[in-house]
Amino acid sequence: MRRNLLPLALPVLVSFSGLTACNQLSAGGDPTTGADSALEIWWSEGYYPEETEAIRQAVDDWSAENNIEANLVFYSEKDLIQQSQSAIEAGNPPDVLYGYSIAFDVIPLLAWQGKLADVSDVIEPIQDLYTPEALESVNYQNNQAGNRSFYAVPLSQQTTHIHYWKPLLADAGVDDSSIPMVWDNFWQVWTQAQAGVRQKTGNDSIYAVGLPMSVAATDTTYLFEQFLEAYDVELLDSNGQLRLDDPGVREGIIRALADYTNFYRSGYVPENAIDWGDPDNNVTFLSRLTLMTANATMSIPGSQRQDEVTYKEQMATVLWPNKPSGEPMRYVTSTKQVVVLEDSDQPEQAKDLIRYLTQPDVLASYIEGAQGRFFPVMPDLLERPFWTDESDPHVLVASQQFELTRPLYTVLNPAYSQVQANNVWGKAVHDIVTQNLPPEEAADTAIADIKRIFAEWN
C-alpha cells in the first residue's frame, strides 16, 4: 500500500526542492565596512559645526602625532544608534564609538553582553581626575566574563534644562524676574502666557511648552525621567532591584504621566510633538514657536553663543521648579562615554586615542568647543574661565543644577538600559496623547514591560 502514496509524495518533494532553491538566495554582509587598516571612529554628529570641528581637530592631531590613520565618521544620533547596532550584530563594528544617547540606551547592554573592551588601563591612571559619579557610571557588569570593570571612559555629562524667550514672555505681559518655584505655579506661568503671546504676535502657531511627546525622541524618555524624579518615584532601590510592586510607585508614575501629557492634551504643546526627533524641540524653540522648552542638553543656548543679543538678552535658562512635594529638584544626570569595541582589531590604538582625548586640556577643548552643550566630569575643568564666566546667564544656571544630582537608573541596573532602548516611557506618553489612553492603563503597560525586561535579564 505504501507504494501507492508515491504519486502524492512526489509533488511535495518537488515543491520542497523549489523552496530550497528559493532559499539559496541570501543576504550578504555589510558592504561599507571592510578590512580597512584605518582606525574606524563613529561619533555622534554635533548640532553645530564647532562641536564637530572640536573632535575632528583632536582626532586629526592624534592621528598626525602617532602616524596612525583614523577614519572619523559622523552620524546623527538616530542613525548612529541604528547603524552601530547593525554593525555590532554583523560582527563588523567600528573600533571606537561615541554617542550621547547610546550611553543610556546601548552601552550598558553591550557591556553586559561582553561586546566592549575593558578600558581599566585607560581609566586607572587618571581616575583621580574624575568625579566618583562619573566613574560609577562606567563601571559595568560583564555577564560573559562574570566580572565588573570599566568598560567605557567618561567624557562629559548631561542633565535636563529649561529655556525660555524673554521677549515672548514680555509680549504676554509676564514679568520674568520672579518666576515661581512652586511646581504648579511654575508651569502655569507658561500655559497662562500662551494666549497673550498669540494675541500680541498674531501668531497662533506659538505654543507655551516644548515637551516632546514622541517615541522617536530620546528626549521624551529623558525628560519624563525628570518628571518621575519630580514626583519622587523610585523605580529601583539602591541595589538595583525593582520597586514596581509598591503601590506608591505606581501612583507616582500615573501622576507623572498625567502631568507630563496634560500639556499636550490641553493644547499647550505643538501638535507635531508626537513625531519629534531629538533636534525638533530645539528647532521649534529657536524658531520662536514655543515660549519655553525643556531639553536634555545645553545645545539650545550653545547654538546661539555667537549672537550675543540672543544669547545674553533674549534667551534665558532657568532652574526647574521645586518638586510638587516642595523639596528642591534633584537633577537626573547621564555620563557621556566613549567605548572601544571588543571586536576591534586595533584595540591598543583605539585606547591610545582615548588616552589622548581624555587629557584634561584636550578634553576641555572638545567640551568647550561644543559650546557648553555637555558639562565636564573632571572637577578641575570647571575651574576654567568658560565655566566660571559670571556674565554667562546659561552656564551659571547649569552649574547650579549639577550641584544636586542623581544618575539614571542604568547605573544601578544595566537592565534599565533596555527600558530606555525600548522607549517604554516614550510609548506610554505617546499612547496617552494619541490614543487617549488613561494614564493608569499606560502606567500598567509600562510597569508590565519593565518587569518583563528585568525578568529577561535575570
Add this chain to the structure above:
Amino acid sequence: MGHSFPVHRILKTVGLTLTLASCWGGSSWVQDGLNRAIAAEISPVPVAASLVTQANRPPSDRNRQGDQNAQITPTPILTLGQRGEAVERLQQQLQIQGYDLDTVDGIFGPATLTAVEAFQEDQNLDVDGIVGAKTWQQLVPGQPLSLPSTTALFGQAVVWIPTSFGQQPLLLPGQDTNPPSALWLLLMPAVPLLGGGYFYLKQRVRELIKARSQSVTPNPKVPESNDAKSVPWISYFPLAGLLVASVVSFGVYVTVRTSLIGPSVEQLGRAADLKQSELTTWFDRQTNAVLDTAVDPALLPDLKILLQQAGSSDVQATAYSAISQYVAELQTKAPGQQDIALLTNGGIVVFSADDRRVGQYQPLQNTTTYFTADQVDRVEPNLYVSPLTNELLITLATPVVDETGQRIGVLAVDLNLTDLDERIRQPINLSEGDRNYLGDTGETYLVGRSSLIKSEFVSKRQDIDVQFQTGVSSRGIDNAINRQEGEGLYLNYAKTPVIGVYRWVGDQNLALLAEINQAEVFNPARQLAKAIFFGGVAFTGLGSLLLWGIRRRAQNRLPIPQLNPETNNRGLSESLKQSDR
C-alpha cells in the same frame, strides 16, 4: 478489503477534485497564494493546492508576444509644474500626435497643459490635465513584454502577460493585484481535500447501503463490480491521466520557476548598479552646486550684506532682491534644488526662497548635512522631517566665508527629493525605443531612515505619504537599512511577492532596492505548466473515450442477461468469463 486503506479511492476522488479546482476561476489566487507562501519562506504544505498551477486569465491582444511594436514605456503621473525626462517624453508624444507644442523642454508648463487637455478631450478621457495611467495608455499604445531573458529561455512559452499586473512600469503602491486573503490560503488546499472526502464518504455510504441490502437478501457469491474486475485499469485511466498531468505540470512549473530566479536577480542587480551610479552622480552634482553657489563672486557681496546686516535697510532690501533673482535663475538651471536659504552662524534664516522661513531656525548640523570644501568627498546626506513644515528633507549646507576665511554664515540648500525619486524610479531603457529593462512591474526606489523608528520612501509624493504614514518595511528594506546587501524572494512594502535586490548605499546613507513582481517573472512557468496540464487533460479525455468505446464494443458482443435481480449478476459474470476466454 473493507478495513484496509482505500488509497485507490482517495486517489480517484482527489484527482477529480483537482480537476475541479484547476478549472475553477479562482485558480490564479492559488498561484498568488503559493508565491506568497514561498516569498514568506513558509511551505504551503497542502499538496493538492500546490498541484493547481494554471492561471485562468484570458490573453490580452495588447500584450501578445506578436505585438513587437511596443514603445518606450510610459512613466509616472505628471501634472502642471513638474519637470524632467518624463515630461520631455510626454511632450514628444504630444508633438508626434500633432498637438500644438512649440518646444520640448521637459517643463510641464501651461502650453503642455493645454495640449494634454486637448488630447484628453479628443480621446474621451476625463479632461483633468493630469497624465495618469489612462492618458499614458492612449498616448503611448502598446506595452513591453516580459523580461527578455525569460522569453529567450522558454521561447513560445510566453503567450501573454496578465493585464492586471499593470500597464505602467512605475508600480504605484497598491496598484498591483489585490493580495489573496489568509482565508483563501486556507480554503484553497481545503477544496480538494473536502471534495475528496465528500466523494469518499459518498462511496462508503453507497457500500454500506449495498451491504445492508445484501444482508437482507443474502447472496455471498455476488461480485462487487464486473467491469472493474474484468478490466480494472480502464476505470482508473482517467484518474491516472489527470494525476500525471497535474504532477508533471506542477513539477515543470516549479523547475522552470526556479530557473527563472537567477536571470531575474542578475537583471535586478544590473539595474541597481545603474541606479546607484545615478544616485552618486546626482548627489555629487548637488554638493558641487552648493559649493559653487557659496563662493560665487557674483553672489558673495549680497550674501555678506545680509549676513553682516551691513548698510541701510534699502541696501539690505536690494541685496535680498538680488539674491532672490539669483536663486530663481539657479533653480531653473538646477532642478535638484528645491529651496535655498542663508543662515546666520546661529542658524537663523535671513534669506529663503520661501519668505515664510525668514527668522526661523535651521540647525547648522545634525539634521542639516554640513560640509566644507575639503570634505566634499565625504558628504553623507541626512534624511529628516522638518518639524516646521513636516516635510521630508535632505538639506546640504556649506559655510559662507569672508576674505579672512572666517565663516560669516551658512548656505543651506533643501534638495528636490521629487527630482531624485523620479530619476531613481525612471524605467531603464537601454537604448532609444527599447522596452523597459525591468518589465512591467519592475521598480527601483530609495528608502531612508527619517527618524529613530521610521523608514520612508525618499519621495515627496503625497499618495505615498498618505498610504505609508507609519513608514515602510519589508525584508529587503529592513535588511538594506541594517547595512546589508543581498537578494531574495520576499513580500515588498505593499505585501506583493517580489524578487528583489537590496543594497545599503553608505555614501548616501540610503537604501536602494530593485524589485519585480514574482507574478510577472514566473508567468512563463505558469503558461508552460498550463499548456502541459490542459494537454494532459485533453489526452486523458480522448484516451478515456477510446477505452470507453472499446469496452462498450466488448460488452455489446455479450449476450444480454435477463432482468431477474436474483440471477442478473450471476449471468453477467458468466458472460464476462466467456468473453475473457
